[in-house]
Amino acid sequence: xRAIRPRTRARDREQVVTIDTDSAPRILFxxxxxxxxxxxxxxxxxxxxxxxxxxxxxxxxxxxxxxxxEDMPPLHALLEPGMRVTIAVDDISLPLPPMVRPDxxxxxxxxxxxxxxxxxxxxxxxxxxxxxxxxxxxGEIRRMVGDRVWxxxxxxxxxxxxxxxPDGMVVLGxxxxxxxxxxxxxxxxxxxxxxxxxxxxPMDGGHKSMGVGLCGYESLKAHHxxxxxxxxNSFMDPSNSALSSSVERIGRVVDEHxxxxxxxxxxxxxxxxxxxxxxxxxxxxxxxxDRLKFHAIKWTLDRTPRPLxxxxxxxxxxxxxxxxxxxxxxxxxxxxTLAKCYEQYAVEVEGQADILITGIPYISPYNVNSKAxxxxxxxxxxxxxxxxxxxxxxxxxxxxxxxxxxPCSDHFDPVHHPSYIEFFxxxxxxxxxxxxxxxxxxxxxxxxxxxxxxxxxxxxxxxxHPFYMWYxxxxxxxxxxxxxxxxxxxxxxxxxxxxxxxxxxxxxxxxGQSSTGRGAQITMMHHPPILITDVH
Amino acid sequence: MDSRKxxxxxxxxxxxxxxxxINIVHAFxxxxxxxxxxxxxxxxxxxxxxxxPLFWAADKISRKWxxxxxxxxxxxxxxxxxxxxxxxxxEEVIEPNIYPRARDLIDESRRAGCRQVLLSGALDFTMRPxxxxxxxxxxxxxxxxFKDGYATGKLAKPFVGGATxxxxxxxxxxxxxxxxxxxxxxxxxxxxxxxxxxxxxPTACNPDRRLRAVARSYDWPVLDLD
Numbered sequence: 001x002r003a004i005r006p007r008t009r010a011r012d013r014e015q016v017v018t019i020d021t022d023s024a025p026r027i028l029f030x031x032x033x034x035x036x037x038x039x040x041x042x043x044x045x046x047x048x049x050x051x052x053x054x055x056x057x058x059x060x061x062x063x064x065x066x067x068x069x070e071d072m073p074p075l076h077a078l079l080e081p082g083m084r085v086t087i088a089v090d091d092i093s094l095p096l097p098p099m100v101r102p103d104x105x106x107x108x109x110x111x112x113x114x115x116x117x118x119x120x121x122x123x124x125x126x127x128x129x130x131x132x133x134x135x136x137x138x139g140e141i142r143r144m145v146g147d148r149v150w151x152x153x154x155x156x157x158x159x160x161x162x163x164x165x166p167d168g169m170v171v172l173g174x175x176x177x178x179x180x181x182x183x184x185x186x187x188x189x190x191x192x193x194x195x196x197x198x199x200x201x202p203m204d205g206g207h208k209s210m211g212v213g214l215c216g217y218e219s220l221k222a223h224h225x226x227x228x229x230x231x232x233n234s235f236m237d238p239s240n241s242a243l244s245s246s247v248e249r250i251g252r253v254v255d256e257h258x259x260x261x262x263x264x265x266x267x268x269x270x271x272x273x274x275x276x277x278x279x280x281x282x283x284x285x286x287x288x289x290d291r292l293k294f295h296a297i298k299w300t301l302d303r304t305p306r307p308l309x310x311x312x313x314x315x316x317x318x319x320x321x322x323x324x325x326x327x328x329x330x331x332x333x334x335x336x337t338l339a340k341c342y343e344q345y346a347v348e349v350e351g352q353a354d355i356l357i358t359g360i361p362y363i364s365p366y367n368v369n370s371k372a373x374x375x376x377x378x379x380x381x382x383x384x385x386x387x388x389x390x391x392x393x394x395x396x397x398x399x400x401x402x403x404x405x406x407p408c409s410d411h412f413d414p415v416h417h418p419s420y421i422e423f424f425x426x427x428x429x430x431x432x433x434x435x436x437x438x439x440x441x442x443x444x445x446x447x448x449x450x451x452x453x454x455x456x457x458x459x460x461x462x463x464x465h466p467f468y469m470w471y472x473x474x475x476x477x478x479x480x481x482x483x484x485x486x487x488x489x490x491x492x493x494x495x496x497x498x499x500x501x502x503x504x505x506x507x508x509x510x511x512g513q514s515s516t517g518r519g520a521q522i523t524m525m526h527h528p529p530i531l532i533t534d535v536h
Numbered sequence: 537m538d539s540r541k542x543x544x545x546x547x548x549x550x551x552x553x554x555x556x557x558i559n560i561v562h563a564f565x566x567x568x569x570x571x572x573x574x575x576x577x578x579x580x581x582x583x584x585x586x587x588x589p590l591f592w593a594a595d596k597i598s599r600k601w602x603x604x605x606x607x608x609x610x611x612x613x614x615x616x617x618x619x620x621x622x623x624x625x626x627e628e629v630i631e632p633n634i635y636p637r638a639r640d641l642i643d644e645s646r647r648a649g650c651r652q653v654l655l656s657g658a659l660d661f662t663m664r665p666x667x668x669x670x671x672x673x674x675x676x677x678x679x680x681x682f683k684d685g686y687a688t689g690k691l692a693k694p695f696v697g698g699a700t701x702x703x704x705x706x707x708x709x710x711x712x713x714x715x716x717x718x719x720x721x722x723x724x725x726x727x728x729x730x731x732x733x734x735x736x737x738p739t740a741c742n743p744d745r746r747l748r749a750v751a752r753s754y755d756w757p758v759l760d761l762d
Binding site for chain 2: 164166412414415418421422425447448449450451452453454456457458
């Protein structure tokens with residue numbers, strides 16, 4: 001195995017490194033394993049910013065936010081004995097991977113619940129705002145909220161949102177664009193809603209919390225469409241996202257009907273620590289210890305069955321730290337959250353890339369504790385999330401080549417993603433056109449009684465969820481010239497997704513250069529952790 | 537909302553093990569133990585218990601053989617009595633053993649506009665109260681032959697079970713304008729593979745080991761209604 005040699009020369013900018021003849025090979029995620037690849041001289045490698053220092057006392061930071069909210073009275077001033085309060089919390093899709101205990105939601109909930117009890121507020125329900133995501137298991141909820149809250153509230157007053165419960169949803173109205181606004185009935189009937197959020201990327205939080213987290217399928221249909229996705233430039237820049245605009249309109253209607261106090265938390269990017277801390281570093285800066293750790297882990301992973309590799313990764317939580325907590329009214333609180341997010345994630349880059357290389361990791365927002373990152377989720381990570389990790393101007397130029405590294409195995413989790421299986425095997429062979437799929441099949445899947453039952457009482461994503469995953473990649477599909485998957489274990493899956501394959505990264509780059517020219521600007525995004533590019 | 541309504545689709549449910557925890561043997565035991573005289577009740581119950589290995593072996597070979605053997609035990613039962621006892625059977629035995637999520641599944645399916653049909657190898661008078669309780673549109677079940685008001689121990693044709701279920705489903709679909717490709721079938725047993733295979737949307741419910749393996753192989757949804 002090639003060595004990653006330590007490098008001593010200084011660089012101009014910490015986040016953007018240009019490969020030269022002395023550069024170390026780079027590490028890329030490829031599902032539940034890594035690839036170690038030499039990149040061509042002149043390739044830019046873009047690294048995330050270093051994790052910002054977490055607040056020294058997170059309990060104090062949260063209490064301060066509750067007592068000094070944006071455009072609303074402090075939380076304690078909103079409370080009256082005997083009032084009905086609903087607390088909604090983000091689900092398991094955030095953060096990624098799940099954070100070490102105590103989860104930040106646990107800390108917030110313990111503070112808020114104590115405050116509610118002190119003010120004689122006993123009619124309190126905590127709802128996991130799953131929207132159309134899968135129900136969290138009891139164990140997952142307990143881990144998220146902590147034993148204290150669990151023992152006090154579960155199961156009667158701590159449960160998952162159910163978007164398909166005909167008796168549990170209520171229509172609040174319509175936006176001026178005609179978008180239907182539905183909400184959880186318990187939340188709608190409450191005197192006060194408190195939303196506890198985790199903001200990992202700028203598309204989280206704000207109006208999305210209540211407007212999407214507690215909505216129903218018919219409401220989500222308004223903006224989870226191929227058109228809204230194509231008109232979103234980009235998801236990570238709410239001011240340029242049709243999706244965000246629609247969610248904002250819906251959220252404003254929610255705010256007209258419900259009194260909502262938001263508590264938004266921003267985490268730093270300390271995604272890997274302990275034995276995996278080398279993943280947070282530039283390979284040129286590796287110490288001997290980092291090098292040995294990487295090679296030992298890679299050697300082990302190469303000899304470990306995939307399910308076990310997956311289990312190991314899933315059981316490795318992230319040491320995220322709180323870097324900001326903002327509370328109060330939806331928009332002013334979220335504006336501060338967004339500013340803090342960009343402070344952590346935004347990286348300035350000069351010029352677009354002709355060829356963009358990205359490793360696809362083992363995890364996405366939709367497969368935490370699942371048996372696989374299935375092909376549709378690989379697609380959404382590549383063309384949905386990673387392609388969209390920019391503000392204003394995409395890192396990859398229109399018509400450019402996206403190279404991704406992932407095995408693209410034909411593996412699905414039948415418990416979490418049953419409708420994905422039918423979508424992938426029955427619909428994609430017929431058409432990849434998102435508009436046709438939406439018109440012809442989305443409702444059929446959404447109202448399939450088996451899928452509804454598996455969503456409502458099992459742990460399955462909603463029947464329509466695979467459609468959203470496919471739409472999520474629609475802008476990427478329209479803008480990217482070619483997608484080349486490296487290191488796949490089959491050609492069928494990439495073929496169904498409309499991708500080409502290459503055995504090695506060098507081969508993929510050569511294939512890409514055949515359409516972009518030998519002088520193509522090649523860029524690698526070195527993530528995770530998350531980074532968002534500001535391209536000049 | 538109209539787009540969700542399916543006017544030409546149906547949901548066919550196997551019953552024993554799929555929607556309820558018990559099976560036809562439990563039902564027979566209930567009838568047998570309530571025979572008019574104590575002696576005949578003891579005799580029939582003992583006969584049934586002694587035949588269990590034979591039934592088990594027959595079921596392993598063919599569901600049809602099993603049913604033919606099993607329903608001979610009903611020979612001599614009065615029709616009136618069976619009908620009356622079936623209501624008691626439902627209240628005392630069947631209703632407490634309906635899987636908690638079975639009703640929810642049927643409700644979801646009804647909301648989707650599907651015609652609801654129970655398809656069971658159990659006897660029609662046993663199915664009737666259950667069908668009424670679940671609010672299904674139809675049920676297809678085995679019927680005993682009666683002569684002078686007493687059961688002969690033979691089943692009336694067509695026999696319901698195993699390989700005949702898809703034929704009955706096709707007939708039903710033809711009569712009611714149902715498109716089987718747009719329909720659902722739910723069963724717990726590998727012996728109902730043909731019933732599942734004949735529809736466009738098969739779903740394994742509380743499946744036995746063999747059906748679970750098949751469902752995984754064919755990527756059919758698997759539901760746990762317990």
